[in-house]
Ligand SMILES: CNC(=O)c1cccc(C)c1Nc1nc(N2CCN(c3ccccc3Cl)CC2)nc(N2CSC[C@H]2C(=O)NC)n1
């Protein structure tokens with residue numbers, strides 16, 4: 001099972017590299033890795049399991065965070081309406097996005113960053129994302145709100161980008177024009 005010792009932290013080269021696309025259909029190894037990544041997210045959100053294995057809670061994780069520079073990422077969470085987002089994705093690509101921006105009012109956290117980095121992370125408000133899922137099916141997702149932010153955070157990891165790269169250095173809490181806060 002994946003635990004915090006498997007997650008590389010800031011300064012590890014895997015986090016700033018552009019990862020490689022994976023072959024489709026997925027190899028057994030890549031599919032198994034996606035399954036393990038989803039299981040980690042479920043474990044991290046379960047109070048008992050997280051306490052037992054000292055896991056930090058996350059709703060997304062990308063293979064570079066495990067030191068593996070492959071374009072593989074996992075997302076697992078329920079939104080406020082109880083809609084389940086649970087995906088193991090290969091070669092995700094943002095194919096279109098809104099002009100408008102959005103940001104998490106609470107800022108962003110990352111399993112590979114062991115410190116609080118203050119500031120708003122401006123991102124596209126809405127995105128259309130294409131990818132291949134764990135069963136080798138094409139996925140075409142139109143996302144907005146919190147899900148849109150989470151998917152963008154993880155796609156960034158596959159391109160070697162950390163959330164704080166987006167924070168305005170002069171004014172971390174500057175609200176970009178036509179940006180909306182996501183509570
Ligand atoms: C510094 N301020 C903050 O962190 C921050 C502060 C306030 C609000 C938000 C909204 C913040 N921001 C933020 N909160 C989260 N979680 C909220 C708690 N939750 C969780 C916790 C416990 C059980 C189950 C669950 Cl579900 C896990 C997820 N996650 C992310 N990110 C950035 S996008 C990828 C995602 C990620 O998984 N990071 C590890 N950001």
Ligand code: NI
Pocket residue numbers: 109110111112153157
């Ligand atoms: Ni992260």
